[in-house]
Amino acid sequence: MGIGIDLGGSAIKGGIVDNWGVIQEERNKKTRTHMGYDQVLDDLGLLIKELHQLSPEETVVGIGIPGILSPDGGTIVSCPNLNWKNQPLKKDLETRLGLEVRLVNDATAACIAEAAFGSTRGKKNSVMLTLGTGVGGGMIINDRVIFGAHGVASEVGHMIMEENFYNCNCGKNGCLETFASATALIRYCQKQLDDGMDSTLRSMNSFDGREIFGAAKAGDALALAAVNRLARYLGWAIANINDLIDPEVFTIGGGLSGAGDFLLGKIIAETKSRLTYPAYAIPEIVLARFRNEAGMIGAAHLSRFI
Amino acid sequence: MGIGIDLGGSAIKGGIVDNWGVIQEERNKKTRTHMGYDQVLDDLGLLIKELHQLSPEETVVGIGIPGILSPDGGTIVSCPNLNWKNQPLKKDLETRLGLEVRLVNDATAACIAEAAFGSTRGKKNSVMLTLGTGVGGGMIINDRVIFGAHGVASEVGHMIMEENFYNCNCGKNGCLETFASATALIRYCQKQLDDGMDSTLRSMNSFDGREIFGAAKAGDALALAAVNRLARYLGWAIANINDLIDPEVFTIGGGLSGAGDFLLGKIIAETKSRLTYPAYAIPEIVLARFRNEAGMIGAAHLSRFI
Numbered sequence: 001m002g003i004g005i006d007l008g009g010s011a012i013k014g015g016i017v018d019n020w021g022v023i024q025e026e027r028n029k030k031t032r033t034h035m036g037y038d039q040v041l042d043d044l045g046l047l048i049k050e051l052h053q054l055s056p057e058e059t060v061v062g063i064g065i066p067g068i069l070s071p072d073g074g075t076i077v078s079c080p081n082l083n084w085k086n087q088p089l090k091k092d093l094e095t096r097l098g099l100e101v102r103l104v105n106d107a108t109a110a111c112i113a114e115a116a117f118g119s120t121r122g123k124k125n126s127v128m129l130t131l132g133t134g135v136g137g138g139m140i141i142n143d144r145v146i147f148g149a150h151g152v153a154s155e156v157g158h159m160i161m162e163e164n165f166y167n168c169n170c171g172k173n174g175c176l177e178t179f180a181s182a183t184a185l186i187r188y189c190q191k192q193l194d195d196g197m198d199s200t201l202r203s204m205n206s207f208d209g210r211e212i213f214g215a216a217k218a219g220d221a222l223a224l225a226a227v228n229r230l231a232r233y234l235g236w237a238i239a240n241i242n243d244l245i246d247p248e249v250f251t252i253g254g255g256l257s258g259a260g261d262f263l264l265g266k267i268i269a270e271t272k273s274r275l276t277y278p279a280y281a282i283p284e285i286v287l288a289r290f291r292n293e294a295g296m297i298g299a300a301h302l303s304r305f306i
Numbered sequence: 307m308g309i310g311i312d313l314g315g316s317a318i319k320g321g322i323v324d325n326w327g328v329i330q331e332e333r334n335k336k337t338r339t340h341m342g343y344d345q346v347l348d349d350l351g352l353l354i355k356e357l358h359q360l361s362p363e364e365t366v367v368g369i370g371i372p373g374i375l376s377p378d379g380g381t382i383v384s385c386p387n388l389n390w391k392n393q394p395l396k397k398d399l400e401t402r403l404g405l406e407v408r409l410v411n412d413a414t415a416a417c418i419a420e421a422a423f424g425s426t427r428g429k430k431n432s433v434m435l436t437l438g439t440g441v442g443g444g445m446i447i448n449d450r451v452i453f454g455a456h457g458v459a460s461e462v463g464h465m466i467m468e469e470n471f472y473n474c475n476c477g478k479n480g481c482l483e484t485f486a487s488a489t490a491l492i493r494y495c496q497k498q499l500d501d502g503m504d505s506t507l508r509s510m511n512s513f514d515g516r517e518i519f520g521a522a523k524a525g526d527a528l529a530l531a532a533v534n535r536l537a538r539y540l541g542w543a544i545a546n547i548n549d550l551i552d553p554e555v556f557t558i559g560g561g562l563s564g565a566g567d568f569l570l571g572k573i574i575a576e577t578k579s580r581l582t583y584p585a586y587a588i589p590e591i592v593l594a595r596f597r598n599e600a601g602m603i604g605a606a607h608l609s610r611f612i
Contacts (some may be wrong), residue, residue, distance in 0.1 A: 018578060038504055077586060079576025125455045146553060148432045150587035155549040158582040160542060162468055170582055236466060243461040244550060246454025276464040277374070281456035290330070
């Protein structure tokens with residue numbers, strides 16, 4: 001059993017997760033970001049206490065956060081979705097709770113959930129890519145999460161691919177996530193519409209990643225071009241990561257992974273054409289098992305891979 | 307003390323290396339590649355026996371090889387410089403010698419030499435790039451070498467950057483080593499000369515990487531453009547590797563690293579302009595300490611990082 005929290009920009013989700021990866025109890029509340037750090041800290045503390053009363057034998061709580069941690073894992077260096085900078089969340093929560101608090105990046109939590117109970121279970125070396133608003137990543141090598149010397153390893157979304165028509169939120173140009181996220185899909189389609197391309201998307205006031213995938217599956221030429229472009233950059237990035245890490249398996253998670261085999265097949269084809277040793281070093285590429293619950297499940301079982 | 311061998315395409319170099327990284331005894335012979343695997347095996351066996359007689363208490367010998375090993379580290383899957391494919395070198399040598407034989411890629415051996423005694427000593431996470439005929443790499447994370455699931459991790463030279471005017475030996479187009487090796491420098495200069503560009507290099511029948519650096523330092527515009535191009539791609543690749551691995555330090559070795567601070571300064575500048583977290587996650591970038599002896603020294607002390 002473990003207590004795991006997924007601290008997101010819109011919701012705080014907490015669960016008691018058993019040793020088979022099943023959420024036995026779940027408690028959620030809205031993240032009151034606009035009320036500042038202390039309010040969110042209060043809300044988080046109350047939610048954890050509630051879960052701990054249900055499972056009082058637990059001495060540790062794991063929390064996945066949508067941002068960057070200090071190398072010692074104690075301080076949130078930067079968390080744009082919560083407008084937090086340099087917040088000592090571990091110490092602040094431990095003081096309130098009398099429990100040990102372990103923080104990780106949310107993509108790392110998802111990577112752990114997959115390795116413990118999901119699509120990469122039993123593999124010693126795995127790389128996860130989460131495709132959502134941005135592109136996140138997690139890496140497990142020899143059954144241990146890679147955090148990096150400054151706590152910012154596995155930032156796959158910011159690998160520079162080539163020049164793009166808009167800048168990344170990080171300030172750079174050409175980051176993978178400007179080619180391969182939901183945001184990237186939407187901006188690419190919007191730009192092509194602005195340039196006069198015909199598409200069923202034109203009749204919609206706005207569209208999200210899921211709707212672009214829907215249009216692509218229905219044969220819309222613009223939506224299909226956008227999806228193919230995303231898959232091409234993902235295949236390129238995965239082949240490059242493979243040159244460095246050579247894992248048994250890559251797993252694709254996040255909201256866009258809901259597009260299923262339609263997306264996966266394209267990513268696999270684009271990766272294979274760029275592998276350095278296609279005869280004897282071919283990674284598996286699979287869809288993640290968990291979606292919204294990944295952060296909670298991984299956070300509850302961090303100790304397995306840390 | 308340790309016995310380390312650097313098996314190269316032109317020479318077999320063996321050394322007894324003390325616990326401070328100093329080569330106490332060295333024995334070299336030409337690699338008789340043209341006479342086939344069995345002859346090289348004989349020569350290698352004799353050289354190791356000779357060294358072992360000088361240091362009979364050793365029970366292990368480490369060998370750096372210029373190629374790809376099987377995941378179990380026992381078989382040379384591919385070694386283009388020696389025209390070897392699928393040779394069970396570990397077993398063949400152990401049968402002859404009665405010693406334990408450990409094989410590693412030569413860039414990994416160099417990476418270990420630097421981590422044990424050289425430029426990255428004391429750092430738990432380091433990445434090495436060797437700039438020679440090609441571009442090789444080695445990675446140490448949490449004091450352990452990363453080999454990968456198929457034994458081909460840290461192949462930094464084959465990360466695809468962008469389209470290039472000639473294909474890589476591996477069959478792909480756009481590999482880092484076609485932009486950032488001695489071969490890349492020479493081919494780029496040759497192409498610019500063919501296209502009519504003026505340069506002091508034109509008066510030479512042929513030129514190598516060292517001579518291109520010499521011309522660049524002397525102010526030759528073409529040579530300088532070639533060196534700046536190489537540094538730009540290296541900085542780009544290092545920033546991307548940094549996004550994944552986030553090591554304390556990158557070290558630059560191989561023949562081209564002889565260009566010293568002239569090259570290093572350019573690589574550092576090109577890397578810094580592409581870092582994702584330039585405010586708090588800046589890797590050190592340094593020149594390797596060892597050059598030709600790196601393979602031997604690292605091979606003699608593999609066990610420290612395996």
